[in-house]
Amino acid sequence: MENLGDILKKLSDTKRVSNGNGGRSDNGSNTGEVYPVEVEEVCPNCQGRGWLTPDVPVGHPDFGQVVACTCQANNTVGERSERLRRYSNLGYLTRLTFDTLEIQGRAQDPESQHLFSAAVAVSKAYAEEPSGWLALVGPHGSGKTHLAAAIANMCIDSGRPVFFVHVPDLLDHLRASYAPTSDITYSDLFDQVLTAPLLILDGLGAQSATPWAQEKLQQIFNHRTAGELPTVITTATELDDLDPYLASRIQNTGLCRVLETRSRLQSPAHQVGRIAPQMLKQMSFESFSTRGNSPAAHERASLEAAFNAAQAYARDPDGWLTLLGGTGVGKTHLAVAIASARLQRGQPVFFAFVPELLEDLRRYAFDHESGMSFDRVFQQVKNTPL
Numbered sequence: 001m002e003n004l005g006d007i008l009k010k011l012s013d014t015k016r017v018s019n020g021n022g023g024r025s026d027n028g029s030n031t032g033e034v035y036p037v038e039v040e041e042v043c044p045n046c047q048g049r050g051w052l053t054p055d056v057p058v059g060h061p062d063f064g065q066v067v068a069c070t071c072q073a074n075n076t077v078g079e080r081s082e083r084l085r086r087y088s089n090l091g092y093l094t095r096l097t098f099d100t101l102e103i104q105g106r107a108q109d110p111e112s113q114h115l116f117s118a119a120v121a122v123s124k125a126y127a128e129e130p131s132g133w134l135a136l137v138g139p140h141g142s143g144k145t146h147l148a149a150a151i152a153n154m155c156i157d158s159g160r161p162v163f164f165v166h167v168p169d170l171l172d173h174l175r176a177s178y179a180p181t182s183d184i185t186y187s188d189l190f191d192q193v194l195t196a197p198l199l200i201l202d203g204l205g206a207q208s209a210t211p212w213a214q215e216k217l218q219q220i221f222n223h224r225t226a227g228e229l230p231t232v233i234t235t236a237t238e239l240d241d242l243d244p245y246l247a248s249r250i251q252n253t254g255l256c257r258v259l260e261t262r263s264r265l266q267s268p269a270h271q272v273g274r275i276a277p278q279m280l281k282q283m284s285f286e287s288f289s290t291r292g293n294s295p296a297a298h299e300r301a302s303l304e305a306a307f308n309a310a311q312a313y314a315r316d317p318d319g320w321l322t323l324l325g326g327t328g329v330g331k332t333h334l335a336v337a338i339a340s341a342r343l344q345r346g347q348p349v350f351f352a353f354v355p356e357l358l359e360d361l362r363r364y365a366f367d368h369e370s371g372m373s374f375d376r377v378f379q380q381v382k383n384t385p386l
Contacts, residue, residue, distance in 0.1 A: 043071040084156045090164050096149035098124060105143050105261065112262040116143060119259040123147045127154035130198050130230035135250045137235055138261030144234035147261070148200050151232055155198055163196035167217070168207045174216060190216075194223045198230045204246070205237030214243050221249045228255065241376055272360055272377055273350035273384070275339055283336035285311060303330065310334040314341035317386050342386055350384035357381070 046069035054062040085094060098120070105116030119136065126134050127150070134151075136144040152162045170193065177186040193199060201220075207213050224231050239247045239258070250256050290303040306323060313321045314337070321338075323331040339349040352360075365374040 043069060045069050046071065081156065081159075084159070084161055088152055088156055088162050088164050090149060090152055090156075093145070093149040093164065094153060096146045097153045098127075098150045101143070101146055101150060107142070107262050112142075115260050115262060119143075119147060119261050122257065122259055123151050124154070126232075127151040128158075130155065130160065132228065133224075133231045133233065133250070133256035135233045135235070135256055135258045136261055137239065137258055140236050142236075142262035144236070144261050145202055148202055148232050148234050152198075152200055160198060161196070162198040162200060163192060164200040164202065165193070166202045166206075167204050170201070171207055171213050171216060193220055196229070198232070199224065200232040200234075202234045204233050204235040205242055209243070214245075217243070218245050221246055225249050225252075225255060238376065272357075273352055273380060275336060275343075275349075275351045279336050280340045280343070283333045284340055285314075285337045288330060288333055288337060306330070306334060310338055311341075314338045317342065339386070347386065348384060349386045350381060352381075 054060075054067060056062050101120060103117055103120055104113040107113060107116065123134070123136075130151075136147055138144055149164065152164045155162045173189060174186060176182055177184055177189050199220075204217075207217075223229075233250060233256075235242070239250055242250070250258065285307075288307060290300055290307055295303060302325075306325075309321065310323075317338075323334055325331055336351070339351050342349050361374060361377060364377055
């Protein structure tokens with residue numbers, strides 16, 4: 001049902017357009033404004049009135065009744081859908097639906113395809129009857145936002161209001177609403193987020209982790225948790241790396257269901273410290289040759305000593321082992337061979353090229369959307385058994 005003020009405003013606008021003064025106000029002055037008048041097609045059933053009295057015999061239950069014309073019903077559905085889309089804040093994401101979704105996602109590995117297919121099925125069921133919380137977790141480009149937008153669009157099509165917002169944008173809008181020139185007050189915007197029948201928070205963890213931002217998000221989570229209001233969250237950040245308060249709400253199995261959209265092993269962030277399978281295959285002790293590149297006698301003796309030391313270290317990694325030499329003499333080969341031997345025994349190994357590791361640490365320190373925190377990687381490097 002439309003707000004009375006909106007209806008009166010429409011009536012006022014209609015009166016201005018149709019006053020016949022040709023752009024002049026009632027006092028005769030030229031306003032300089034031109035009001036476009038659209039000629040609407042008149043409904044043949046109600047002649048444009050929007051209602052009619054059914055043509056039924058006396059004694060019929062509808063005799064003498066005034067009912068809405070079918071054209072009004074159609075307009076009402078269309079207008080309601082349009083209002084819901086404006087309210088939803090989806091913008092161009094209205095094109096992201098379940099129909100435009102690749103059912104298995106874009107990953108090539110079977111595990112990720114299985115995870116994404118399961119996430120699609122659960123998301124569809126959730127969109128049909130939103131209840132509780134749903135968290136979509138996965139690296140960037142794994143389809144989280146598409147799934148969240150598809151849920152929103154399906155809800156709108158069924159007449160359910162939903163509010164979709166990217167978390168960093170939400171916090172920016174909340175800050176901007178403090179300004180006197182803001183089009184919307186802080187309290188109005190914050191209340192809209194707190195009480196939305198279905199709230200979708202896209203990109204949690206991508207925001208700057210300031211105390212103010214954390215406080216606002218905690219307030220939102222607390223309010224919607226207490227009211228058990230339907231909420232969908234997407235994040236590329238490990239749950240353990242989120243604010244502990246926020247993470248505890250998402251990990252509450254009685255409230256929230258967590259869906260992974262891609263295998264963790266396929267995440268670029270989780271490739272840190274891993275050795276490419278091709279390197280493990282090619283650089284083994286079996287494939288190492290102490291006669292490679294035709295070394296001189298003393299060089300060959302040095303290679304044999306390094307080979308024996310590496311094998312002994314692989315059997316029992318005690319202390320540190322440093323391999324020195326020029327480019328192409330086999331240092332990396334022996335290091336990978338040690339790692340391969342330990343991995344075959346089920347022991348953890350963190351392997352990294354130093355320049356790449358430093359670049360990764362820089363990225364994780366300053367890029368909040370990387371999906372991996374600096375602290376997590378740094379602690380992993382410091383505490384890895386090997």
